[in-house]
Amino acid sequence: MATLTSAPSTQAVWDALDVLTDPEIPVVTLREMGILRDVHVEGNAVEVVITPTYSGCPAMEQIHDDIVSTVKALGVAVRVTTQLAPAWTTDWMTPHARDKLREYGIAPPALCSHAAPSANGSSSIVLQFASKAVARDVVACPRCNSHDTTETSHFGSTACKSLYKCLSCMEPFDYFKPY
Amino acid sequence: MHAAASAHIDYLLHLADNAVVLGQRNAEWCGHGPILEEDIAMSNISLDLVGQARLLYQHVAALKNDGSTEDSLAYFRHAGEFRNYTLLELPHHQALVGYAVDNRDYAVTIVRNFLYSALMALLWEQLQQSTDAQLAAIAAKSLKEVRYHLRHSHDWLVRFGDGTDESHQRAQAALNQLMPYTQEFWTVSAFETQAAKDGVGVDVTGLRNDWHTLVQNALAQATLQMPSSDGFVTTGKHGVHSEHLSFLLDEMQSLARAHPEGVW
Numbered sequence A: 001m002a003t004l005t006s007a008p009s010t011q012a013v014w015d016a017l018d019v020l021t022d023p024e025i026p027v028v029t030l031r032e033m034g035i036l037r038d039v040h041v042e043g044n045a046v047e048v049v050i051t052p053t054y055s056g057c058p059a060m061e062q063i064h065d066d067i068v069s070t071v072k073a074l075g076v077a078v079r080v081t082t083q084l085a086p087a088w089t090t091d092w093m094t095p096h097a098r099d100k101l102r103e104y105g106i107a108p109p110a111l112c113s114h115a116a117p118s119a120n121g122s123s124s125i126v127l128q129f130a131s132k133a134v135a136r137d138v139v140a141c142p143r144c145n146s147h148d149t150t151e152t153s154h155f156g157s158t159a160c161k162s163l164y165k166c167l168s169c170m171e172p173f174d175y176f177k178p179y
Numbered sequence B: 001m002h003a004a005a006s007a008h009i010d011y012l013l014h015l016a017d018n019a020v021v022l023g024q025r026n027a028e029w030c031g032h033g034p035i036l037e038e039d040i041a042m043s044n045i046s047l048d049l050v051g052q053a054r055l056l057y058q059h060v061a062a063l064k065n066d067g068s069t070e071d072s073l074a075y076f077r078h079a080g081e082f083r084n085y086t087l088l089e090l091p092h093h094q095a096l097v098g099y100a101v102d103n104r105d106y107a108v109t110i111v112r113n114f115l116y117s118a119l120m121a122l123l124w125e126q127l128q129q130s131t132d133a134q135l136a137a138i139a140a141k142s143l144k145e146v147r148y149h150l151r152h153s154h155d156w157l158v159r160f161g162d163g164t165d166e167s168h169q170r171a172q173a174a175l176n177q178l179m180p181y182t183q184e185f186w187t188v189s190a191f192e193t194q195a196a197k198d199g200v201g202v203d204v205t206g207l208r209n210d211w212h213t214l215v216q217n218a219l220a221q222a223t224l225q226m227p228s229s230d231g232f233v234t235t236g237k238h239g240v241h242s243e244h245l246s247f248l249l250d251e252m253q254s255l256a257r258a259h260p261e262g263v264w
Helices: A010-017 A059-072 A095-104 A123-131 B003-029 B036-064 B070-075 B106-127 B133-161 B165-186 B190-197 B204-221 B244-258
Strands: A036-042 A045-050 A077-082 A149-153 A161-166 A172-176
Touching (some): A059 A077, B003 B070, B106 B133, B133 B204, B165 B204
Parallel strands (some): A045 A077
Antiparallel strands (some): A161 A172
16 A cells, blocks of 8 residues: 555545445435534644434445545555434535435425424424424425425435425425435 | 442343344344345345444443453343343244244344334433433434334335235234234343433333334334233343343353354
8 A cells, every 4th residue: 555654634534535426315415414523633643523324324435435435545554433412313424415406306404403303302392393293394395496395205215305296296205305 | 230320220230132133033023034035135234233232241340340251241241231122132033932943023123123123212312412422422323223223114014014914813812912022122121221311221111202202103004903901010131031132042042052262
């Protein structure tokens, strides 16, 4: 393996990692998804901090391997650390990433800071959520932008998406669920 | 091991075993779901549950620091060492039906998921305040996931209860069968008491009224009757299980036990 005489700058590592995309949704990068949390360069070793999306997301192993091979190519040792708190949220997705999702045919997630129970909420919020369990987000069709859409299934091709259908243009599409 | 440390481990294993056993059980629908969308839904729910179990087992392995790994905890403990609620290991069929996949009843699957998700939505929310920072972090993630599980099972419960005569009857039968098992939720074990006292866990009896309200409201919407929940109190979390857990574990653990050093 090639070894650099000096360690790469933190910015150089970020730049190298910037090309890595989500294995399931290749139009958005790991950084735009909010999965890449931090980069520390210490001597000739790099630590990359990531946070998992869904607990059981099978893409996390691939993401880990992609990061290791990308940083190793810079000629330095790399350690990937998984950090759970604060828990990943779709609210961290950049506006640019939301646009790219929409162009790709996936409706981007609504902000959960408006809808989800807060971290220090009381159990009454869970009760409230359950009683409103049939209420759905208003989701715009990524094809024709109509709000006349309906959920066909809570769960879609991956854990993070549900299935919707547009009643205006009849397009079936994925909706990235707020998390 | 010190009593507090031992209760801490047992409490985490209880949460992890709950998740992995229900995850494995629900995964039986993968490729066999009643409709394609539900096949996918149940596989996704299982994936979340197995993911939660992995995080918890990894945390236990780190605390034990004795060479345990997430795999050794999931694949190399026997039924008597599992601390899951008995409810979660039961097959997907109504009472007194032989153990045959042909007899799987989706009403049983949905009712169980509803009763358990309702508890866990309340429990994970409280566990975000655990003095165990890693458990609090796992709770924050799991809460986001269980809200979708609760929403899914709640919707289907209403659809079954307020559906056809047959779907109503099967949902009611599943409720009548499973409700007595929920007594185990509220029959607190020594490790739960100790964990709650140490701030690691939550006094689950404090959630009982909210859980009851949540279930009662859903049943009213589904036009189903709240059955009695008395009789024998199951003891899965003490390691004393129904006959069904060993069969479930046998299937889940067989590959890892046949090839203990195997890697992908």
